[in-house]
Amino acid sequence: MQNLVREQPVYQPYDRQDWQKGYQSQPNEDQYWIEDIEGKIPSELQGTLFRNGPGLLDIHGTAIQHPFDGDGMVCAISFKEGRAYFRNRFVRTEGFVKEQQAKKILYRGVFGTKKPGNWLNNAFDLKFKNIANTNVIYWGEKLLALWEAAEPHRLDPHTLETLGLDYLDGILEPGDSFSAHPRIDRNCQLDGGKPCLVNFSIKVGLSSTITIYEFNPKGKLLRRHEHVIPGFSFIHDFAITPNYCIFFQNPVTYNPFPFVFGFRGAGECVKFQPDRPTRILVIPRTSPHQGVKILETQSGFVFHHANAFELEDKIHIDSVCYESLPEVETNVSYKEVDFDTLAPGQLWRFTLNLKDETVHKKLVESRCCEFPSTHPDKVGHPYRYLFLSAAHNLNGNAPQQAILKLDWKTQERQLWSFAPNGYVSEPIFVPQPNASSECEGWVITVVYDASRHRSDVVILDAQDLTKGPIAQLHLKQHIPYGLHGSWTSQCFAQK
Numbered sequence: 001m002q003n004l005v006r007e008q009p010v011y012q013p014y015d016r017q018d019w020q021k022g023y024q025s026q027p028n029e030d031q032y033w034i035e036d037i038e039g040k041i042p043s044e045l046q047g048t049l050f051r052n053g054p055g056l057l058d059i060h061g062t063a064i065q066h067p068f069d070g071d072g073m074v075c076a077i078s079f080k081e082g083r084a085y086f087r088n089r090f091v092r093t094e095g096f097v098k099e100q101q102a103k104k105i106l107y108r109g110v111f112g113t114k115k116p117g118n119w120l121n122n123a124f125d126l127k128f129k130n131i132a133n134t135n136v137i138y139w140g141e142k143l144l145a146l147w148e149a150a151e152p153h154r155l156d157p158h159t160l161e162t163l164g165l166d167y168l169d170g171i172l173e174p175g176d177s178f179s180a181h182p183r184i185d186r187n188c189q190l191d192g193g194k195p196c197l198v199n200f201s202i203k204v205g206l207s208s209t210i211t212i213y214e215f216n217p218k219g220k221l222l223r224r225h226e227h228v229i230p231g232f233s234f235i236h237d238f239a240i241t242p243n244y245c246i247f248f249q250n251p252v253t254y255n256p257f258p259f260v261f262g263f264r265g266a267g268e269c270v271k272f273q274p275d276r277p278t279r280i281l282v283i284p285r286t287s288p289h290q291g292v293k294i295l296e297t298q299s300g301f302v303f304h305h306a307n308a309f310e311l312e313d314k315i316h317i318d319s320v321c322y323e324s325l326p327e328v329e330t331n332v333s334y335k336e337v338d339f340d341t342l343a344p345g346q347l348w349r350f351t352l353n354l355k356d357e358t359v360h361k362k363l364v365e366s367r368c369c370e371f372p373s374t375h376p377d378k379v380g381h382p383y384r385y386l387f388l389s390a391a392h393n394l395n396g397n398a399p400q401q402a403i404l405k406l407d408w409k410t411q412e413r414q415l416w417s418f419a420p421n422g423y424v425s426e427p428i429f430v431p432q433p434n435a436s437s438e439c440e441g442w443v444i445t446v447v448y449d450a451s452r453h454r455s456d457v458v459i460l461d462a463q464d465l466t467k468g469p470i471a472q473l474h475l476k477q478h479i480p481y482g483l484h485g486s487w488t489s490q491c492f493a494q495k
């Protein structure tokens with residue numbers, strides 16, 4: 001007899017093969033005025049969106065093990081008088097140039113990419129390829145492609161041509177790291193209200209040394225201080241307030257032996273320790289930078305922080321948190337990932353009480369989300385609106401297909417989904433010139449359209465995402481799923 005009680009199937013808003021196509025390499029470099037546009041580009045939108053991410057997912061036909069190992073390809077979309085100019089170019093890192101000449105993989109990747117041959121061919125080769133693929137910022141009249149484990153590469157902002165490694169006027173030494181997650185304090189109290197850029201680098205071992213750098217708008221160093229923290233650290237991002245830098249030291253251990261002996265990438269040797277607490281490091285930005293506090297909480301794993309701010313003796317910090325670290329599995333393709341078995345990223349608010357050194361945490365948004373973005377003037381300050389990439393469905397883990405707006409004041413959510421064919425990247429909020437409220441402006445994101453195997457630059461009205469795109473700029477090619485980017489009000493269209 002037929003069983004009449006059936007479970008209601010959950011609508012699956014994406015097709016796995018469609019999603020996988022967004023991980024095809026884009027080996028071509030191009031530049032053109034974007035002509036194929038639905039809707040209208042707002043004429044007040046003037047400036048350049050820079051994006052970075054892995055452009056190659058294979059080296060002459062040999063797949064890399066993980067997208068995080070992919071060579072950095074920078075895209076620039078310049079907006080001017082209602083038109084937009086597109087350009088994409090690979091960062092000519094030493095590794096990219098050598099591998100393209102050799103037509104094969106010459107380096108081991110941090111996330112498991114191996115040189116051809118057996119383990120002996122990889123053992124004791126501890127050289128990393130600086131792949132410059134994580135973020136791109138324009139600061140101090142320099143365009144810098146960032147990758148957290150090594151020095152920045154400087155690019156020409158007009159042509160995206162690679163000018164070479166950049167040591168920030170001698171601040172960095174060869175081999176130094178420089179995080180891919182700088183924060184801009186638009187109104188720095190330490191500098192009379194002028195803007196400054198805050199970033200960090202980490203040297204890891206049995207203990208970790210965190211160095212914090214602050215630069216003025218000309219790129220000159222204002223402050224630098226070093227802190228030795230007990231234990232190994234895997235820290236990708238941080239948050240700032242007017243007085244503090246805040247880091248989450250995720251509960252992980254590191255066993256280097258499989259890496260040293262060539263079986264695994266260094267990133268595959270990081271092991272999440274669910275029974276250990278996350279340690280929250282609160283480091284003063286003000287001189288003499290003493291009185292570092294280390295608070296503890298049970299929190300899972302954090303890659304990205306949305307924002308932090310000080311309020312009545314407390315620090316609030318909003319972060320995308322995973323119940324456990326999504327581990328890189330050896331010999332299983334990242335394209336075959338079973339979303340249902342992995343914990344989704346969810347938005348939490350952590351409240352730090354510096355007096356009694358306690359932490360209170362609260363789940364704010366359970367929908368699977370990532371890549372938080374706010375109004376640039378609100379970095380480090382109380383803020384009302386947050387934009388994130390998110391899954392189409394309310395529950396479960398899935399590819400990011402929607403943009404989510406969260407209003408902290410009313411708790412209202414707005415969502416615009418590009419399902420079933422669209423896959424979004426990090427949303428970037430761009431304020432409207434002379435805006436009178438925090439969400440007057442635009443959210444720009446690059447969306448992979450699997451139905452046409454090409455990408456769109458999409459502009460949404462930040463005041464009302466539910467209206468749908470104001471403009472969809474159809475590119476001539478696809479851009480593989482990217483990582484981070486930034487907006488600058490300077491326009492770098494054709495030179």
Ligand code: CO
Nearest residue numbers: 236237304484
């Ligand atoms: Co990141």
